[in-house]
Amino acid sequence: xxxxxxxxxxxxxxxxxxxxxxxxxxxxxxxxxxxxxxxxxxxxxxxxxxxxxxxxxxxxxxxxxxxxxxxxxxxxxxxxxxxxxxxxxxxxxxxxxxxxxxxxxxxxxxxxxxxxxxxxxxxxxxxxxxxxxxxxxxxxxxxxxxxxxxxxxxxxxxxxxxxxxxxxxxxxxxxxxxxxxxxxxxxxxxxxxxxxxxxxxxxxxxxxxxxxxxxxxxxxxxxxxxxxxxxxxxxxxxxxxxxxxxxxxxxxxxxxxxxxxxxxxxxxxxxxxxxxxxxxxxxxxxxxxxxxxxxxxxxxxxxxxxxxxxxxxxxxxxxxxxxxxxxxxxxxxxxxxxxxxxxxxxxxxxxxxxxx
Numbered sequence: 001x002x003x004x005x006x007x008x009x010x011x012x013x014x015x016x017x018x019x020x021x022x023x024x025x026x027x028x029x030x031x032x033x034x035x036x037x038x039x040x041x042x043x044x045x046x047x048x049x050x051x052x053x054x055x056x057x058x059x060x061x062x063x064x065x066x067x068x069x070x071x072x073x074x075x076x077x078x079x080x081x082x083x084x085x086x087x088x089x090x091x092x093x094x095x096x097x098x099x100x101x102x103x104x105x106x107x108x109x110x111x112x113x114x115x116x117x118x119x120x121x122x123x124x125x126x127x128x129x130x131x132x133x134x135x136x137x138x139x140x141x142x143x144x145x146x147x148x149x150x151x152x153x154x155x156x157x158x159x160x161x162x163x164x165x166x167x168x169x170x171x172x173x174x175x176x177x178x179x180x181x182x183x184x185x186x187x188x189x190x191x192x193x194x195x196x197x198x199x200x201x202x203x204x205x206x207x208x209x210x211x212x213x214x215x216x217x218x219x220x221x222x223x224x225x226x227x228x229x230x231x232x233x234x235x236x237x238x239x240x241x242x243x244x245x246x247x248x249x250x251x252x253x254x255x256x257x258x259x260x261x262x263x264x265x266x267x268x269x270x271x272x273x274x275x276x277x278x279x280x281x282x283x284x285x286x287x288x289x290x291x292x293x294x295x296x297x298x299x300x301x302x303x304x305x306x307x308x309x310x311x312x313x314x315x316x317x318x319x320x321x322x323x324x325x326x327x328x329x330x331x332x333x334x335x336x337x338x339x340x341x342x343x344x345x346x347x348x349x350x351x352x353x354x355x356x
Contacts (some may be wrong), residue, residue, distance in 0.1 A: 024354035029055055031351060035343035036225065038217045039065045042348075043245035043330040044355050051355055052245075061227075063215045067204055067244050068332040070317040071310030074241035075174055077205065079121055079294025080255065081196050081237075082177055083266040086117075090184050093118040093269060097125075100180040108158040115164065117180070120173040121293040122274050128159040129170035140313060143231035147209070149179050152236075167276050167291060174238035181237075189237060200261065202251055204244035209236055216314035218337040225335070233312055249328040252307065252321035270295055271306065283309070283318075284350040300356065305329065309345070312336060316344045322356075329356060 032040045032055045039062065042053040056062055085091045094116045103112050109127055119125035130136055133155040139145045146152055152175050162168050178189040185192055193207040219225035233239075255261045262270070273290035280289035281296075288309070290297040297306050298320070307320030307329075318331040331352055333344050 024351045025051065025053070027351045028053060028348055031343065031347050033057075035340065035347070036219070036222070037333055037335045037340060037343065037348075038062050038215065038225075039334055040344075040348070041066065041068070041245045041330070041332045042352055043249055043328065044352065045249055045326075045328045046356070047325060047327070065214050065334055067214065067242050068317065068334055069214075069216070069239075069312060069315035070241050070243050070248070070319070070332070071235075071239045071312040071315055072171075073243075073248075073308040073310035073317045073319050074207075074235070074237065074239045075294040075310075076308040076319070077197070077241050077243075077251070077294075078174055078177065078193070078237040079270065080261060081193055082117070082121065082181065083262055083270065083293070084196065085181065085184065087263055087266060091117060091180070093121070097176060097180065100183050101176060106153070106156065108156070111164045117177065118269075118293070119164065120177050122167070122291055123169050123173055124165050124167055124274060125170070125173055126162040126164040126166065126168065127170055127172045127176070128157045128162050128168075130155040130157070130172045130175065133157045140231075140233060143228065143233075145232065145234045147232070147234040149175055149236065153179075167274050167279055169276075169279060169291075171235075171238040175236055178237035193237070193241070200254070202247045204242075204247040205251065206242050207236075207240050208242055209234060209240045214242075214334065216334040216336070217340070218313060219335065219339040220337055221339050225337070225340070228314055228336075231314060233314065235312070239310065239312055243332075245330040245332055248319045248330050249321075252319065252328050253326060256306065256321055256323040257326045269293055271297075273297060281309070284346045285353065286349065300353065303356075311341060311345075316341060318345070318349060327356065329353075 038057050040055040044051040097115045098113050115125045130152045136155050156172050182189050190207045197205040215229045217225045218228045270293040276289050286298050288296045288298045305320040305322050310317040313336050316333050320329045
């Protein structure tokens with residue numbers, strides 16, 4: 001399994017089957033075809049113009065898809081919702097989470113009373129990842145992972161390698177944020193999320209905790225793939241969002257260029273970086289080694305891009321912006337599993353970067 005914690009982590013994958021064309025735009029299509037991806041959307045918007053590609057596998061059973069599950073890129077969208085509640089004084093970033101969550105629910109965490117919302121948002125809480133519990137992994141591969149927050153919290157493993165203040169990526173952090181938001185608001189987290197993105201005109205961004213949105217495929221290797229559209233993964237604020245490339249690009253611009261979504265204080269908090277250390281991510285030529293509040297960063301020479309990658313057992317995503325220029329960089333696919341994941345996060349991503 002090459003997807004870990006909804007955030008796809010590959011170590012220096014390389015393109016073993018390069019396309020013939022020297023044009024990166026043509027190579028992206030060729031690579032999608034060679035690797036048998038079901039569908040792929042690439043959207044790159046620069047001041048010199050827009051490059052938009054939508055590839056659909058010619059196989060008769062493959063359906064058109066424009067709105068994709070985005071996996072852990074959800075965390076960026078969820079962090080925005082949390083920060084709006086902070087701006088409205090319903091929450092404070094440095095509130096201890098024991099103001100909202102009973103310690104009896106997390107008895108294995110001895111430092112529980114010292115954990116704050118900020119620790120949850122930037123993955124420094126020291127709370128282990130429920131998706132790394134073998135019981136969760138087994139249920140996910142059976143296509144019916146636990147659906148409720150209490151069930152997920154019960155799966156949080158005991159792990160002595162986690163410590164407060166140390167970066168360790170954990171989906172448990174965002175499940176707890178979801179629970180806190182529901183307690184403060186008295187509404188479901190799904191309703192809060194969907195109402196917010198509808199209110200800012202981004203109707204193609206939704207949280208669907210049923211995970212039955214569209215067609216998806218899983219491939220262990222180049223020889224076969226299986227339709228996993230009916231698999232139930234049941235993520236929440238950690239990975240259950242669906243979005244179109246257009247709406248993701250619009251959101252990134254609204255937040256970081258137009259600055260019409262969050263206040264400056266929130267943006268400063270969001271882009272205060274924690275070093276990921278040996279938890280850094282390597283996607284071919286891209287290294288992600290800093291984490292903010294629901295946000296990561298990578299550099300191309302002296303250019304800085306911020307956003308978030310994501311992956312589940314059904315989808316892969318990569319959504320970033322260069323705030324200095326407003327250049328947006330979105331890649332989405334509905335193919336997952338070791339084979340599709342490598343093709344997406346290594347060869348296709350690296351070709352798309354050449355267009356930047």
